Every structure is written in structure tokens, then in C-alpha cells.
Amino acid sequence: MSGAARFRSPGLLIGLALTGLFLTAVALSFAWTPYDVGQVDVGRRLLAPSWTHPFGTDHFGRDVLSMIIVGARNSLLVATVAVAIGLGLGAPLGLWAAARGGLADELVMRGSDLVFALPALLLAILFTAVLGPGAVNAIIAIGVFNTPVFARVTRGAALSLWTRDFVLAARVAGKGRWAISVTHIAPNLAGLLIVQATIQFAVGVLAEAGLSYVGLGAQPPTPSWGRMLNDAQTMIGFAPWLAIFPGMAIALTVLGLNLLGDGLRDALDPRLERRG
Amino acid sequence: MTGPLLKVERLGLSVGGRALLNGVSFEVAAGEVLGLVGESGSGKSLTALSILRLPPAGATVSGRVVLGGRDLMSLAEADMRQVRGGEIGLIFQEPMTALNPVMTVGAQVAEVFRLHRGLGRREAWTQAAAALARAGFGKGQISAESPLLRYPHELSGGQRQRVVIAIATALKPRLIIADEPTTALDVTTQARILTLLKTLAREDGAGLVLITHDLAVVATMADRVAVMRGGEVVQTGPTGRVLAGMGDPYAGLSATPRPASDASPVLEARGLVRAYPAARRGWRRSEPVRAVDGVDLALKPGERLGLVGESGSGKSTLLRALLGLDAPQAGEVRLDGAVFGERASRRQRAAVQAVFQDPFGSFDPRWRVEDLVAEPLPLMDDPPRGAARRTRVLETLAQVGLPPEAADRYPHQFSGGQRQRIAIARALITRPRVVLLDEAVSALDTPVRGEILRLLARLSDELGLAYLFVTHDLTVARAVTDRVMVMKAGRIVEEGPTAEVFAAPKHPYTAELIAATPQMPRQ
Numbered sequence: 165m166s167g168a169a170r171f172r173s174p175g176l177l178i179g180l181a182l183t184g185l186f187l188t189a190v191a192l193s194f195a196w197t198p199y200d201v202g203q204v205d206v207g208r209r210l211l212a213p214s215w216t217h218p219f220g221t222d223h224f225g226r227d228v229l230s231m232i233i234v235g236a237r238n239s240l241l242v243a244t245v246a247v248a249i250g251l252g253l254g255a256p257l258g259l260w261a262a263a264r265g266g267l268a269d270e271l272v273m274r275g276s277d278l279v280f281a282l283p284a285l286l287l288a289i290l291f292t293a294v295l296g297p298g299a300v301n302a303i304i305a306i307g308v309f310n311t312p313v314f315a316r317v318t319r320g321a322a323l324s325l326w327t328r329d330f331v332l333a334a335r336v337a338g339k340g341r342w343a344i345s346v347t348h349i350a351p352n353l354a355g356l357l358i359v360q361a362t363i364q365f366a367v368g369v370l371a372e373a374g375l376s377y378v379g380l381g382a383q384p385p386t387p388s389w390g391r392m393l394n395d396a397q398t399m400i401g402f403a404p405w406l407a408i409f410p411g412m413a414i415a416l417t418v419l420g421l422n423l424l425g426d427g428l429r430d431a432l433d434p435r436l437e438r439r440g
Numbered sequence: 441m442t443g444p445l446l447k448v449e450r451l452g453l454s455v456g457g458r459a460l461l462n463g464v465s466f467e468v469a470a471g472e473v474l475g476l477v478g479e480s481g482s483g484k485s486l487t488a489l490s491i492l493r494l495p496p497a498g499a500t501v502s503g504r505v506v507l508g509g510r511d512l513m514s515l516a517e518a519d520m521r522q523v524r525g526g527e528i529g530l531i532f533q534e535p536m537t538a539l540n541p542v543m544t545v546g547a548q549v550a551e552v553f554r555l556h557r558g559l560g561r562r563e564a565w566t567q568a569a570a571a572l573a574r575a576g577f578g579k580g581q582i583s584a585e586s587p588l589l590r591y592p593h594e595l596s597g598g599q600r601q602r603v604v605i606a607i608a609t610a611l612k613p614r615l616i617i618a619d620e621p622t623t624a625l626d627v628t629t630q631a632r633i634l635t636l637l638k639t640l641a642r643e644d645g646a647g648l649v650l651i652t653h654d655l656a657v658v659a660t661m662a663d664r665v666a667v668m669r670g671g672e673v674v675q676t677g678p679t680g681r682v683l684a685g686m687g688d689p690y691a692g693l694s695a696t697p698r699p700a701s702d703a704s705p706v707l708e709a710r711g712l713v714r715a716y717p718a719a720r721r722g723w724r725r726s727e728p729v730r731a732v733d734g735v736d737l738a739l740k741p742g743e744r745l746g747l748v749g750e751s752g753s754g755k756s757t758l759l760r761a762l763l764g765l766d767a768p769q770a771g772e773v774r775l776d777g778a779v780f781g782e783r784a785s786r787r788q789r790a791a792v793q794a795v796f797q798d799p800f801g802s803f804d805p806r807w808r809v810e811d812l813v814a815e816p817l818p819l820m821d822d823p824p825r826g827a828a829r830r831t832r833v834l835e836t837l838a839q840v841g842l843p844p845e846a847a848d849r850y851p852h853q854f855s856g857g858q859r860q861r862i863a864i865a866r867a868l869i870t871r872p873r874v875v876l877l878d879e880a881v882s883a884l885d886t887p888v889r890g891e892i893l894r895l896l897a898r899l900s901d902e903l904g905l906a907y908l909f910v911t912h913d914l915t916v917a918r919a920v921t922d923r924v925m926v927m928k929a930g931r932i933v934e935e936g937p938t939a940e941v942f943a944a945p946k947h948p949y950t951a952e953l954i955a956a957t958p959q960m961p962r963q
Binding site: 328329330332333334335336337338339348351352 | 760763765786789790792793794796797798801802803804805806815816818819863866
């Protein structure tokens with residue numbers, strides 16, 4: 165399959181564009197925002213979208229566009245670390261389960277069944293309610309639920325790789341299970357894990373917004389998309405822009421990441437790499 | 441009818457700008473058998489799929505396919521559906537996946553009549569029974585034992601392939617395309633299925649396109665042959681002439697029967713048993729299946745030993761035990777008198793290396809050839825590093841006839857035969873004394889197979905290697921081994937010098953195998 169053509173599907177390009185916008189917002193937030201998000205100006209409160217405030221202002225007179233730009237930071241941070249936790253714990257667990265089989269496999273798989281059996285967001289709420297609200301606890305809670313997802317995906321694909329002849333050849337070359345997992349299995353799973361990470365990233369953004377919405381995510385005054393939605397709730401009748409813009413930011417980011425994930429899955433599809 | 445039945449003209453197929461088929465042209469007359477041969481990846485199956493207008497997703501097809509005067513490429517999709525199954529019957533390699541596992545075979549054959557002929561239920565079943573009977577199934581009555589009411593998993597591989605053939609020939613198509621119809625079957629079954637195909641095609645006066653990588657099959661079946669390589673037809677002509685033009689692929693092999701050595705064996709197995717737990721039946725587990733059941737084997741230094749048997753005879757299981765990868769339930773494997781098993785030392789492992797069947801699957805697609813070939817090097821006491829490692833790799837590649845540039849490429853950039861050379865290089869780099877070859881040439885087309893076998897023979901002479909050739913192909917065993925063992929259902933049923941076993945088989949099973957093996961015409 166000649167390279168570039170596979171990366172030209174419309175879904176993938178839209179996904180890349182939306183994800184790019186999200187990352188640009190984060191990068192921009194460190195250098196410049198239209199207004200200072202900490203600056204309260206009651207005289208300018210609840211202004212409808214206009215040229216000076218494209219997304220309007222909130223009940224403290226803060227610029228909504230600036231808050232969304234800065235809020236992207238929090239989403240990125242929480243989702244990234246949560247995916248890193250999930251990948252860092254889940255992938256090695258999955259590799260281990262596939263390499264050892266037997267009891268190890270049962271342990272990992274039944275353990276992930278256990279986590280899957282519990283409603284994720286509800287438990288994350290419990291988690292943060294016990295440990296106290298805040299970005300760090302939200303990250304841990306989301307990360308814990310990412311772990312079995314990565315463990316399963318890794319194990320499933322690794323099991324099929326273990327039956328391949330090149331693994332047999334590596335065993336004949338005297339390599340142990342762990343060496344084979346690291347040198348042969350993991351590199352061949354990279355594409356799959358990148359796709360899964362992208363999708364879990366979208367889930368992370370959504371989960372962070374959910375936790376912040378119920379007040380268990382990032383605490384004020386750190387701007388967060390979920391909490392902006394919550395704040396907007398009581399004013400939705402006369403200031404709908406307060407809900408519309410953060411809601412759109414969440415929806416477009418999640419949509420973009422999902423399109424990116426699906427697009428990458430098609431582009432990196434191992435079935436297209438084989439033979440010819 | 442005048443003119444050819446099927447005319448393929450400049451058929452091309454490309455995916456993402458890469459041409460996989462290029463100007464493929466051939467003709468098939470009614471009642472003729474055309475053998476379409478070539479190694480895997482040469483475009484044989486793609487040609488068949490393109491004729492049926494079922495190319496892989498994203499592919500663009502060009503050229504003309506004319507069946508009985510009609511250009512299939514310009515037909516509407518609805519008409520094309522009538523052509524598939526109606527005028528062209530297709531038989532696949534793997535009958536299990538070609539059949540629907542949740543439908544009885546009778547229903548699957550009857551479906552053809554209902555869809556294409558619009559027959560009612562009862563009539564369709566009567567026709568299905570007749571079609572199955574024609575494909576060699578016994579009585580077609582619908583009773584408890586009737587094959588019509590069986591599910592695919594209740595049938596053997598050969599029976600399943602008969603069902604597929606019954607479906608493909610049910611409507612008496614004008615053209616039958618059989619894509620490696622016997623590759624998944626045993627030698628003895630293969631012979632019967634091939635006879636059936638030829639008989640049915642002749643009865644209906646249909647053209648038969650037989651796709652295969654096995655020249656011996658073509659030699660016994662085809663009137664004419666088209667040879668494909670790299671997506672192009674490189675040669676067409678009457679079978680005898682094309683095969684004669686290729687020369688004897690096994691020339692130069694087995695010329696000199698070598699004297700038996702009386703040295704003590706380098707690799708030895710005694711009373712080896714390897715069993716798998718049987719499938720569960722309800723709550724109870726039945727007796728474990730003994731895949732290898734008390735095998736004794738002794739391989740002497742420099743000896744070439746053949747292990748012959750059909751699929752499921754336990755050859756591959758035995759091989760894994762001999763490689764010290766799986767622990768046997770009973771018996772033991774000894775290397776130079778010392779136990780060789782799962783806990784083998786590095787030095788022991790360096791002495792026993794292997795080459796596997798699938799030239800596509802036996803390399804990590806993400807590794808460069810240099811790293812692939814060097815993978816077993818850490819088994820050596822003082823493995824070469826850095827520049828010395830590369831020198832060692834290049835030396836070994838040269839031994840198997842590959843240029844130094846090969847080291848920096850990836851496995852997908854090589855043909856099947858070249859990959860098997862790389863696999864041999866990987867097996868040789870630790871300078872082993874024993875190399876186990878698991879169907880090492882069966883995925884290659886016949887001329888390349890001959891080349892690889894000659895290479896292996898030369899290497900064993902030069903390096904004093906002992907080989908164990910595990911194969912289902914008796915022609916291979918006959919061409920390269922000094923001694924041969926015949927395996928059936930986990931046991932060795934016959935053993936002896938190759939020439940003697942082939943000239944006068946003692947066990948009836950060996951005789952049956954030899955009789956069923958398609959022969960290349962000897963010049």
C-alpha cells in the first residue's frame with residue numbers, strides 16, 4: 165500500500181484539524197488570551213457575543229473565549245496523564261497475561277472484568293468524593309478505568325501474535341517470554357495502541373468534563389469546560405452562550421479525537437500491510 | 441461454440457497506485473483445463489477474483505474479461521450476480537471458511553437452486569441431493585444419516601471440499617475456477633478431489649481454471665498452463681511443453697545415496713509422548729489427545745532425515761518437542777547425550793536451529809534483515825558485536841546466496857524464495873549442527889523449491905549439518921533425504937533408507953501415500 169493515500173480519508177483530516185485546533189488552543193493559552201481569565205469585571209457581565217467578546221462574557225464579566233482557551237489546558241492535562249496511566253499499567257499487564265497464559269491471564273482478565281462491571285463515571289465520582297475533589301484525583305480515577313481497556317486490547321492482539329512463526333523463531337533463538345514481548349510483540353502492537361490511546365483520550369476529555377460538571381474536577385479559579393457548563397445551567401434562559409460555547413468545545417474535541425482514532429485505525433490497519 | 445470460452449485480455453489491477461496485476465491475458469476453451477501456476481503473491485488469486493469482479497476493496501481493475509462472447513466488465517452488477525455461481529463456479533482453498541457453519545450442507549446446496557433458479561423448497565432439496573450425490577456423497581435421501589442434514593463441522597476436510605464442489609457445479613456452470621482446491625487437504629484426499637473435479641468438468645463440458653502452486657498437480661491435471669510471476673503471465677502453453685521447458689526442478693539432488701554413518705546420534709528422542717487436553721464434552725473432559733505417541737528418533741551427524749506424514753499426524757508437535765520448546769509428557773530428547781528441553785542451555789540451543797514453513801509469517805515485519813538474521817547470535821558464547829556482527833551477518837547471507845544489500849532491507853521486499861534463504865541464514869548464523877526444517881519449501885513454487893533444496897544440500901555437505909526435513913510432500917523427501925520416517929496419528933509406522941522405502945514400502949499407509957502423490961513427468 166503506497167503511503168500517503170491511506171492518510172487522506174476525509175474523517176482522518178477533519179479529526180486532525182479539530183485535534184489540531186484543540187492543541188493550538190492549549191499552546192496559545194500560555195502565550196496569549198484575548199482577556200485575562202482571572203480578571204473580574206462585574207460591569208461587563210453577561211454580555212452577549214459581540215466583536216469585542218466573540219463568545220460573550222459570564223456573570224463575573226470574564227471573557228468566555230479566553231476561558232475556553234485556558235480550559236483546554238485542563239482537559240489536555242487530565243486526559244493525557246489518564247491515558248499515560250492506563251497505557252503504562254494496562255499494556256504491560258496485557259503483555260504479561262498473553263505471555264504467561266494460565267493463572268496470570270485469568271488474573272488480569274477477571275480483574276479487568278471487575279473494573280468493567282462497575283459504572284466508570286459513578287465510581288470516579290465516588291473516588292473523588294472520598295479522596296476529595298481536584299484535578300489530580302480526577303486523573304487517577306480516569307486512569308484506573310483506562311487500565312483494563314489497554315490490558316484487554318493488548319492481550320487480545322498479543323495472543324494472536326504469539327501464534328506467529330516469528331515468535332517461534334525467536335524462541336528457537338533462545339529468547340525468553342519477556343524479551344519476546346518487548347522486542348517482537350510490543351512494537352507490532354504500537355499502531356493499535358496509538359489508535360486506542362486516541363480514543364481513550366476522547367473518553368478522558370469527556371470524563372474530565374463530567375467530573376468538573378459535578379464539581380469534582382479542577383477547582384476554581386482554574387477554568388474548566390465542565391464547570392463552565394455547570395455555571396451556565398442556571399442562566400441558560402437568558403445567557404445561552406454560556407452553555408453553547410463550552411458545550412461545543414467539548415463536543416468538537418471529542419468528535420475530532422474519535423475521527424482521528426478511527427482514521428488512524430483504517431490507515432494503520434495491519435490487514436492492508438500484509439502481502440499485496 | 442467457436443472461439444474460447446473465457447478470454448482474459450490485458451487484465452490489470454492496482455491498489456493505491458501500485459499495480460498488482462499487469463496485462464494478464466489468457467484463454468480457456470470449453471472442456472479444457474488450464475493450470476494457473478506461480479508462487480504465492482504472484483497474483484493468481486487476484487486474477488480469479490478479478491474475473492468474478494470481486495476485487496479487494498479499493499482496487500481498480502482494467503482490461504477485458506469475455507465469457508462466451510459477453511464482456512463481464514461491462515455487465516450490470518445484478519447480471520454479474522447471475523454469472524457468479526450460475527455461469528462461473530468458484531472453489532476455494534479452505535472449505536471450512538467457504539461454508540456457512542450454521543447451515544446444513546443440504547440447505548447450502550439447495551440455496552443455490554432457490555436463488556438462481558427460483559425453485560421451491562422441495563424441488564431445491566431434490567436437486568441438492570442430486571448435486572451432492574454427483575460430488576461423491578452417498579445416497580441423497582433425506583434421512584437421519586443423510587449428509588444433507590449434516591453441518592460442515594461434522595464432515596472431514598475432503599467431504600467439505602466435496603460440498604463446495606457440489607455448490608460450485610450445481611448449476612452446471614460453463615467455467616469452474618478452483619483456487620488451490622487441495623492445498624488444505626491431505627495427499628490421499630487430494631488425489632480423489634482432483635479426479636472428481638476433472639470428471640465433473642468433463643461431464644459438463646465446462647472449462648476449468650485450476651490455480652495452484654504445485655507443478656505436480658498441474659502435470660497430472662491440466663491441458664495447458666499459464667505461469668504467473670509478479671502479477672504477469674510470463675509463459676503459456678501446453679502442459680508438457682511448459683513443464684519440459686522448466687527442466688527437472690529437482691535436478692542435481694539425490695544423485696548419490698550417501699553411506700550411513702555409524703557415529704552416535706547428535707539429536708535423539710526416546711519414547712516421546714506429547715498430549716493435548718481433549719475438548720470438553722459437557723462437564724467432563726475426555727481422554728487427552730496424544731499428538732505424539734511414543735516416538736523414537738535418532739539423527740546422526742551430517743544425516744538428512746525425512747519425516748513424512750499428512751496434516752494432523754503430529755509432525756509439527758514432534759518438531760516443537762525436538763526443538764526443546766515444549767516439555768514432553770513422557771520420554772525425552774537428548775542432544776549429544778545431554779537432556780534437551782525447555783531449560784536447555786544457550787550452547788545447546790545454538791546447536792539446534794530451525795526453518796519454518798511460512799516465508800511471510802516467520803519474520804517480524806518491523807525488523808530489518810540484518811537484525812532478523814542476527815537474532816540467534818546471543819546464543820553464542822562470545823557473540824560478535826558492532827562491526828563484527830554485521831560482518832557475520834553478511835557472511836551468512838553470502839552463504840545462502842544473498843547480496844550484502846539485503847541486510848538493510850525489510851522482509852516484505854523479498855520474494856518467497858529469497859525469504860526462505862533469509863530464514864536459512866538465520867538458522868545457520870550460530871553454526872548449528874542440526875537444522876530442523878518444518879515444511880520449509882512447501883509454500884514455494886516448484887522451481888524455487890528445487891533451488892532452495894539444492895542450497896540446503898550444498899550447505900549440509902559444506903558444513904556437515906544434520907537435517908530433519910518435516911514435510912507432507914513425498915517428492916521433497918525423496919529428493920533430498922538419506923533416510924525417511926513415515927508418521928501417522930502420532931506414531932512412526934515405517935522407517936528406512938529413502939530409496940528402499942520408496943521402492944518397496946512395507947506399511948500399507950506408506951504405499952497409499954506414494955500412490956496418491958502427483959508425479960512430475962520425469963525427463
